[in-house]
Structures are given as C-alpha cells and as structure tokens.
Amino acid sequence: MSQHAPGRYPLPEGSQDVGAQKRSAWQRFKRWPVVLRVATLGCGGLIALFVLALIVAIVAVMLSPEGAEERAAETDEQELVLEESEEPEASEEPQESEEPSEEPTESETPSASPTRTATPTPSPTPSPTPAPAPSRTSTPTPTANPNEHTAVVVRIIDGDTVELDSGDTVRISGIDTPERGECHFDTASARMGELVLGKTVTLTRDREDTDRYDRILRYVDVDGTDAGITLIEEGLAKARYDSRDGYGFHTREPDYISADDGAPLQTCAPEPAPAPAPAPAPGQQGANCDPNYTPCIPAFPPDINCGDLDVSVRVIGTDVHGLDGDGDGVGCEGND
Structure with a gap:
C-alpha cells in the first residue's frame, strides 16, 4: 500500500499527467517574450470580439422588423406551395372511383400519374411595408424681385x-x-x-x-x-x-x-421774325445821317457811342457803330 499524507487521497494517474501538462504549457507560455505574449493575447481578443459581434448581428437581424417580415413572407410562400400541392390530389380523387378502361390512355401514362403536380403559379410577392410618408412642407412663396x-x-x-x-x-x-x-x-x-x-x-x-x-x-x-x-x-x-x-x-x-x-422728338415752332423797322419818313435822313440806324444819328466815321446820343436807336442795316450790344436790333436802350 502506498504511503500518502493523512486526509489526502491519491489522484488518478491520468489526471496527474493532465495537470502536469497544463502546468508545463502555462510555464512554457510564460517563458515566451513579452511581445509575443501580447500579440497572442491581442489576436485572441480580436477573434473573440469578432465572434461576439457576429453573434450580436445575427440576433439583431432575427429580431429586426425587416427580418420578421421576411420570415413571415417565407412562411406565407411555403403555405401557398403546400396548398397548391394538395389541390391536385383532391381533384384526382373522383377519378380513382371510376372504372379503369381496358386500354391505357394517355392520361394513364406514367407522365400523367397522380404524382404530377399542378402548374405552379407565381407566388405573390410580399408587398413591403410602406415607409411613413414624410410630412409635406408648404412650397415657399417666391419672393418679390429685390430690384x-x-x-x-x-x-x-x-x-x-x-x-x-x-x-x-x-x-x-x-x-x-x-x-x-x-x-x-x-x-x-x-x-x-x-x-x-x-x-x-x-x-x-x-x-x-x-x-x-x-x-x-x-x-x-x-x-x-x-x-x-x-x-x-x-x-x-x-x-x-x-x-x-x-x-x-x-x-x-x-x-x-x-x-x-x-417717333422723332417734337420740334418747336420757329419764333416769329422781328417786324422790319418802318422806313424813315422822307426828309428824315439828311446828308449826315447814317442809313443803318433810325432815328438819324451821325454817319460813320467817326465812331460814336451811346453816351453821345440822347435816345435809343433801331438798327436797320449794319451796326457799324456797335451800339446794339445784345444783338436784339435795338441799341442804346439805356437812353430811354
């Protein structure tokens, strides 16, 4: 009988070998360089995160409204297929009660046996759930011309x-x-x-x-x-x-x-021409009177000015004395 410590029971031989292997594997892992250990743990963590994300995504798809609708649509299609496959069997039951003819007809050939199925009809495409219509916003009224x-x-x-x-x-x-x-x-x-x-x-x-x-x-x-x-x-x-x-x-x-x-610009009517000066009375112009003026003033030369006269004069010819400064036909207006 083998000796062992009081209160302890010897472990099976196989379990001792497994524990030793685990301890030796962990000890070998601890001897690895720090960089290698960190890389190994990081890769393992990434793989675990990826698997967890994949599981979460699958669960989310199964629980999402779209997934539920797709599963419901698939269930409806399967039910329609089952109903269509059952209809031919129901329609062929009366034919089994009829007496079979002595000669096989084309309808009794294996191709027309009760195993044939009805022509499949296109399954109705499940209509997608309409998305909520966006609230209509009133069209803005065009602003007035800023100019x-x-x-x-x-x-x-x-x-x-x-x-x-x-x-x-x-x-x-x-x-x-x-x-x-x-x-x-x-x-x-x-x-x-x-x-x-x-x-x-x-x-x-x-x-x-x-x-x-x-x-x-x-x-x-x-x-x-x-x-x-x-x-x-x-x-x-x-x-x-x-x-x-x-x-x-x-x-x-x-x-x-x-x-x-x-439409050319309107023109103004020409101003009436000034009335011609009355002709001097016979004898008014003497030998020393200038024929270009009335009443009689001394003939040119010599030149005279308005200060040499006591009255205004009208120019009836050429203003040789330069008495009509404003060209209105009347000279020496200030003498009146």
Missing part, C-alpha cells in the same frame, strides 16, 4: 425726374426730356404729371443705383405702362444714356431705341 419696389409720386421736377413720398428723387432710366428753358419742357413735364403724379408706381432698378447727383435711377411703371417709353412714343423724350453713348446696355434699351426711331 423692384413701389412708391407714390408726390412731385414732378421735369419730364424725366420725379420725387417720391419717401423723399427720394428718381431719375427715369434710359430717357432724356427737354431741360428748363428748352422747347417742350413744360409739355413733357405736364405729360409726366398726367401719367404718374399722385399714383403708386413700380420702380425697377436695372444697372447703377444712383447717378452723380445722388438721384436713384429707375424705370417707372404705372398700371402696367412704362412712363418713359410713353414719352418717347409721343415725341417728348429721347432714348439716351445707353450703350450708344458710353453708359452701358440696359434691359429696355432695344425697346426705347425702336420707339425713338418711330
């Missing part, structure tokens, strides 16, 4: 310049009307007043915002009518300040030029 605004005209400065209720002065783009003192100044100003004075107009910016006088440059439309082109068509304005004279092209330039070509 347009409205205002009320409160004063007419001239045919191409007006003043607004905002205090801004507007120089109408693309046109030019007569200036103060020129022919048809009053006519063009009055016509612009008829079109826009006291009305709400649409002001449209096309190129520069202001001119050198700080007036805003705009097209002026009232009730759908372009006030600028209206004056051009009526011969009270010219198409100006465009690409033809170095100011750059503007949007309405072609229309303005076309209207200008079709």
